[in-house]
Amino acid sequence: MKHILTIANDEIRYWRRSKLAVGVLAVGVMLTLASLLLTNARMAEAAHKRAELQTEAHDTFLAQPARHPHRMVHYGHYVFRTPPPLSAIDPGVDAVTGTSIFLEGHRQNTAMFAERRQSAGLAVFGDLTPAFCLQVLAPLLLILVGFASVAREREARTLDLLTAQGVSLQSMVFGKAIALMAVGAVMIAPLAIAALLSGESFAIASLFSAGYGLYLIAWCSLTVFVSAQVKQPNMSLALLFGVWALVVVLTPRIASSTAATVVDAPGKIATDFAMFTALREVGDGHNAADPAFQKLRANLLAQYNVDSVEELPINIRGVVAGEAEAQLTDVMNDFADRRMQNEAAQANVARQFAWISPLLAIRNLSATLAGVDLETHHRFLREAERVRFDFVQGLNKVHAEVLTYKDDMRRSSDPAAEKRTRVSAENWKVLEDFRFEPASAVERIKRAFSPLSILLLWIGAIIALITTVKRREI
Amino acid sequence: MMNALKREFRFLLRQRAVIGILLGAFALSSIAVWAGVSEVSKQNAEITALLEADAAERVAAIEGQSNYGGAAYYTFHLTYDRPSSLAFAALGVRDIFPWKHRIRMLALEGQIYETDGGNPALSNSGRFDYVFVAALIAPLLVILLLHDLCASERAAGRYDLLVATEGGNEAVWVTRTCVRALALTVAVTTPFLLGALVTQAPASAIAAVFGVTALHIAFWALLAYLVTSFKFSAPTTATLLAGFWVATSFVAPSLSDSAIEQAVPSPEGGDIVLQQREAVNDAWDVPKDVTMRAFLEQYPQWTEKAAIEKPFEWKWYYAFQQVGDMSVAEMAKAYRTAIEKRYALAGVAALASPPALVTRALTRLADTDVTAALNYEKRVRAFHEDLRMFHYPLLFEDPPYSAGILENLPAYSEGPSKAQS
Numbered sequence: 001m002k003h004i005l006t007i008a009n010d011e012i013r014y015w016r017r018s019k020l021a022v023g024v025l026a027v028g029v030m031l032t033l034a035s036l037l038l039t040n041a042r043m044a045e046a047a048h049k050r051a052e053l054q055t056e057a058h059d060t061f062l063a064q065p066a067r068h069p070h071r072m073v074h075y076g077h078y079v080f081r082t083p084p085p086l087s088a089i090d091p092g093v094d095a096v097t098g099t100s101i102f103l104e105g106h107r108q109n110t111a112m113f114a115e116r117r118q119s120a121g122l123a124v125f126g127d128l129t130p131a132f133c134l135q136v137l138a139p140l141l142l143i144l145v146g147f148a149s150v151a152r153e154r155e156a157r158t159l160d161l162l163t164a165q166g167v168s169l170q171s172m173v174f175g176k177a178i179a180l181m182a183v184g185a186v187m188i189a190p191l192a193i194a195a196l197l198s199g200e201s202f203a204i205a206s207l208f209s210a211g212y213g214l215y216l217i218a219w220c221s222l223t224v225f226v227s228a229q230v231k232q233p234n235m236s237l238a239l240l241f242g243v244w245a246l247v248v249v250l251t252p253r254i255a256s257s258t259a260a261t262v263v264d265a266p267g268k269i270a271t272d273f274a275m276f277t278a279l280r281e282v283g284d285g286h287n288a289a290d291p292a293f294q295k296l297r298a299n300l301l302a303q304y305n306v307d308s309v310e311e312l313p314i315n316i317r318g319v320v321a322g323e324a325e326a327q328l329t330d331v332m333n334d335f336a337d338r339r340m341q342n343e344a345a346q347a348n349v350a351r352q353f354a355w356i357s358p359l360l361a362i363r364n365l366s367a368t369l370a371g372v373d374l375e376t377h378h379r380f381l382r383e384a385e386r387v388r389f390d391f392v393q394g395l396n397k398v399h400a401e402v403l404t405y406k407d408d409m410r411r412s413s414d415p416a417a418e419k420r421t422r423v424s425a426e427n428w429k430v431l432e433d434f435r436f437e438p439a440s441a442v443e444r445i446k447r448a449f450s451p452l453s454i455l456l457l458w459i460g461a462i463i464a465l466i467t468t469v470k471r472r473e474i
Numbered sequence: 475m476m477n478a479l480k481r482e483f484r485f486l487l488r489q490r491a492v493i494g495i496l497l498g499a500f501a502l503s504s505i506a507v508w509a510g511v512s513e514v515s516k517q518n519a520e521i522t523a524l525l526e527a528d529a530a531e532r533v534a535a536i537e538g539q540s541n542y543g544g545a546a547y548y549t550f551h552l553t554y555d556r557p558s559s560l561a562f563a564a565l566g567v568r569d570i571f572p573w574k575h576r577i578r579m580l581a582l583e584g585q586i587y588e589t590d591g592g593n594p595a596l597s598n599s600g601r602f603d604y605v606f607v608a609a610l611i612a613p614l615l616v617i618l619l620l621h622d623l624c625a626s627e628r629a630a631g632r633y634d635l636l637v638a639t640e641g642g643n644e645a646v647w648v649t650r651t652c653v654r655a656l657a658l659t660v661a662v663t664t665p666f667l668l669g670a671l672v673t674q675a676p677a678s679a680i681a682a683v684f685g686v687t688a689l690h691i692a693f694w695a696l697l698a699y700l701v702t703s704f705k706f707s708a709p710t711t712a713t714l715l716a717g718f719w720v721a722t723s724f725v726a727p728s729l730s731d732s733a734i735e736q737a738v739p740s741p742e743g744g745d746i747v748l749q750q751r752e753a754v755n756d757a758w759d760v761p762k763d764v765t766m767r768a769f770l771e772q773y774p775q776w777t778e779k780a781a782i783e784k785p786f787e788w789k790w791y792y793a794f795q796q797v798g799d800m801s802v803a804e805m806a807k808a809y810r811t812a813i814e815k816r817y818a819l820a821g822v823a824a825l826a827s828p829p830a831l832v833t834r835a836l837t838r839l840a841d842t843d844v845t846a847a848l849n850y851e852k853r854v855r856a857f858h859e860d861l862r863m864f865h866y867p868l869l870f871e872d873p874p875y876s877a878g879i880l881e882n883l884p885a886y887s888e889g890p891s892k893a894q895s
Contacts, residue, residue: 120816253606256602269574
């Protein structure tokens, strides 16, 4: 143990004298800091704007004048997905998913206005976010600092000298790896500080930083291990460089292309056609006389013990609208769920590539903990649907209870009846004050378990490899 | 010279590492081309299936209608942007921008931003296509192939011998660089050429893609040659080249994007739809002639027939839809112009990043870039106008309803001259 620490210490002293190592570290820290500032500014602005638009949408809904309640069903409402605190470090899918949805009666709309569409579009190979710096660039920088750590000693024949003094190659590797981890720690420090200050819960923020720590530990160990296995430093560099390109640059794209090829996920327009066929059976909720609602009508007449819909104490048109919306929503949700399941299945195929690329493990871990993964977007879609259904049904209830059937029927021909069908703005308060929140910390941590264990397995495997290294003949 | 080339080529064939890298390049390019071809054929198949379902659905929707206004309300029309025959090589922004819509005669601003997009979890990582290999991976392979050009010979003790036999000049390194770069170009482009043959892309476009790829590889080979000529150690050379690669592939594009977004402001998309909805919904409450006057400003030919007598008339309904669109036309245009401007400025900034330049060039050739997406949007707008122009006479002249007339509904046109695969 003492040897390990001495070696680590010596290595750090060596790097402090080396222009390359200091330069590389400086570049790494500067890039992370710059990306932190940029991403933080961008996401803070997005969060502010979306929260503002959400308030505006809510206020304008409540400020609508007295109207027929069904008009408000079609007037509709907007919900916006406000980004979570850690999106300032890892924006995840935020840029590629629509951030707002128009909610209206009888329809489920798609999310609109993905930010990526408004970007200048140069950074197609990765946006310079802090997550990108740590996930993609930091391993490369660590390789550049550490590729020669053991190979250098071997080439200079100082390795023999050390072994003669009783230092095992293993403690050599561990020592150098610890030194390299210290470099990694410096690179992570800005991210960890930003995470803790982001306003996210302490548990999430610390697990988030720890995840990045584990990821870099894996790279540090791998770098030093490879350095100990080869004869010359330049072979070590070429090899590590190749591994990095394979794991970090290639695999994520191969993963997403494979997922898209393996799992078929038809788009919304395609599944809508099947849905329309299913919906024809529901009947038109605008038409209380639609035969699809015969049974409902009969039940209502029996329940209130009257002979005609005119005698009902409630407005049957509102009841039918509510019933139709409920049935319709069941069908729509069924199709929406299937679509989300397909997307989740695709994402799941892509995630399996974490077994060959620790980058995907940390990417999943990071996005899950930050609340910027596919599941969170789906959560937004589901929440939006819940808000939609609730306010539409609230308005249908008003339609059934506040205005009379007689007025409702005559409103197109009789201006006085039309006036009576306009209910006061008080009734618009059925709209919930929506603010999107990602899943609870506990749930996110639970979901993070799988990528976290893959990451730990990676480290375990590399350490196991290191313990098998033998003194090589030179 | 020929002798030197032949010798270098034979030498190349004997080096296992070099052969490995070249085979790797060929394999990666093949996978990319295959994945691209499979994605594009999926998109084509989807369009074909959608067209069929769309036509059937339209027939079903028109059935049972008794007036033109109602028929227009219930009939949707598929619009789409078919992938070009080169799209397999550059999937471009097709997973960010929509390439299919179902449009009806209601206010377009409420429909056109709907995006039936791809899986965000996959779009976020990006797809593995030929552009990715040619723009991002090829430079890495050049670095791997060329960073130890002299250093490895020096280490093997052959350096002085080699230079001496070549008469003391640097010709041997030039030849070696050329041979390796050429071999890499062949390895990367061969799968593309095969893919392009399958999709029957036009020869000029194939040549252009080939040219761009070859130039890009040549650029990195030249750079590698220049850096190696400083005779640093192999790791230092590799570090310098890799640093340049990271800077031009990731850092410069990201910083340029941020700068451009700061420099060119854009209206919020959310504002457009919010304001448009207000305009459309307020129309129910404002006096009908106010709406009609606004409508007639753009379409004075209907002045004679614009009187609205009943509480609800379809011509008034579609007039206020159009007035709603007109009320945000400026903002929507500013939104599009901002995208255009940012993309144009990005073209200038791309000069600092060869990989970004290659991406732009190839997505332009494949018609999968932002320009293509905006052109598609223009076609959708034009189609929506055709639809309105078809219906206005029916709504304003009010001829007796006949479903037969609706058989002549305007058809969406795919747009000019995209060689289809």
